[in-house]
Amino acid sequence: MKCKIFISSVGQDSLVPLRNSMYETLTGLGHEPIMYEKPSFGLALPGESSVEQCLRLVNESHIYLLFIYTAAGSYLKDANRTVTHLEYIQAWTSQKYMQIFVEKSVLQYYFQNVRSQINEYVASYEQINGTLPDCGDVFRHVEDLQHKGVLQPLVPTDPYIWALLHDIIDIHKVMVQEIALGVPKDWGSMFSDILRQGVVLIPRREQSEENERLASSYQDFTDVISSVMNKLSIREITDQRGFLSEIRSSLKGGEIKQVLGNYAIIPQGDFRDCSAVVLFKRSQDSIICEEADGRTSISPGASFDLSNQDSFVAVTYHLASPDPVLFYKESKQTFYLTLRVGEYIISFHFPAGRTWSIQKFKSCESFIYDGIMRVHGNALTIRYVKSVLRGLQS
Amino acid sequence: MSNVYVLKDGKIEAANGFISKDALLFATPKRSIDDFIKQNKEQFKENQASILKGIEESKRR
Numbered sequence: 001m002k003c004k005i006f007i008s009s010v011g012q013d014s015l016v017p018l019r020n021s022m023y024e025t026l027t028g029l030g031h032e033p034i035m036y037e038k039p040s041f042g043l044a045l046p047g048e049s050s051v052e053q054c055l056r057l058v059n060e061s062h063i064y065l066l067f068i069y070t071a072a073g074s075y076l077k078d079a080n081r082t083v084t085h086l087e088y089i090q091a092w093t094s095q096k097y098m099q100i101f102v103e104k105s106v107l108q109y110y111f112q113n114v115r116s117q118i119n120e121y122v123a124s125y126e127q128i129n130g131t132l133p134d135c136g137d138v139f140r141h142v143e144d145l146q147h148k149g150v151l152q153p154l155v156p157t158d159p160y161i162w163a164l165l166h167d168i169i170d171i172h173k174v175m176v177q178e179i180a181l182g183v184p185k186d187w188g189s190m191f192s193d194i195l196r197q198g199v200v201l202i203p204r205r206e207q208s209e210e211n212e213r214l215a216s217s218y219q220d221f222t223d224v225i226s227s228v229m230n231k232l233s234i235r236e237i238t239d240q241r242g243f244l245s246e247i248r249s250s251l252k253g254g255e256i257k258q259v260l261g262n263y264a265i266i267p268q269g270d271f272r273d274c275s276a277v278v279l280f281k282r283s284q285d286s287i288i289c290e291e292a293d294g295r296t297s298i299s300p301g302a303s304f305d306l307s308n309q310d311s312f313v314a315v316t317y318h319l320a321s322p323d324p325v326l327f328y329k330e331s332k333q334t335f336y337l338t339l340r341v342g343e344y345i346i347s348f349h350f351p352a353g354r355t356w357s358i359q360k361f362k363s364c365e366s367f368i369y370d371g372i373m374r375v376h377g378n379a380l381t382i383r384y385v386k387s388v389l390r391g392l393q394s
Numbered sequence: 395m396s397n398v399y400v401l402k403d404g405k406i407e408a409a410n411g412f413i414s415k416d417a418l419l420f421a422t423p424k425r426s427i428d429d430f431i432k433q434n435k436e437q438f439k440e441n442q443a444s445i446l447k448g449i450e451e452s453k454r455r
Contacts, residue, residue, distance in 0.1 A: 198452075208449060215438070309405060312401075328420070329415075358419060361398070362398045365421040373427065374434070379434065383428070
């Protein structure tokens, strides 16, 4: 079965030699290139529009190649995008292996002059509207900038190209390569490297399938335990210190990422593995530390006044949230996740990376919470602890 | 509306203005633990389906 390779670009005269050279090289290597002008493109299916045919062929391909220069091509008003952009989006959503090449001067102009303008616009749009602008908004903005002479690329460039590059590079975070038209490129070496990457994985196919089977069985086991825990009441923890220690060592650190829209992910900072877990229990008007494990100054027997609103333990008790509350203290550079279950409170301490501050915490708090819960099995572990503490209520 | 509060002099206030480095800030959760677990499980199933489909496709001759 031949490898189908879709060659995508605007039908621009300056790109014709490059497209043809790529087509011939790929045919010579024994692959099946698919390109608009060539017989391999075939005919549209009955009832299929030419755009639908393009997208179907992208979907049926194994590799997607895109060449970008100064022309944007046909713009479809109802899609707010050009045909070439739709082809790219089809390849992206279908998780195709892709290589994207941008002419050198266009790419340099984007990074040096356009990108900062778009980023400012996006930030301002989000602040005003609470959402990200869509591609059409970005296009109209850069089109306006170009008309006003703010953007003046040396080679006349369709402003839609900037919106396209923003989508690829800054929203989807796809790597692009620069290419100089007229300078021959060693396509053979590039495809040899792609072959190498694939071939390394082929002998591991069986192991991957077996791993998926094992992962499924672990997932099923987790589901059973979760379901069974609701039907149990654990009355005693015979080794509290040991229990907290096991819990602490299973809670892992990771990276906090800000997710914008559907795709853009911006790293914000990291947090480290859980450094301490402390268990408290209410006793009349006080909250007493029952046990502690890890690096903490709180020791068993330490008492906190329930009416003391400066204490995270008391605040957690009074908030009575069914899910963990997130605390942060800049001077300690630590995130504290605290959970009340009946008369018990448990706190999980995660050292914060050095880049964190009060301001950053304020702007990223929901991402911090998401980040801690998403890492490793943190959410499952905390839910398990919640089930255990539920049973301990006297 | 901000979800972040600060514990100050025995009171809970919205975290605005100057805040000392020793101050304790907190935010109440917008999502439940169960939501995360459900989302992770859905992601696992989606990834698994995609990986197995890719493996099957790679075996075709």
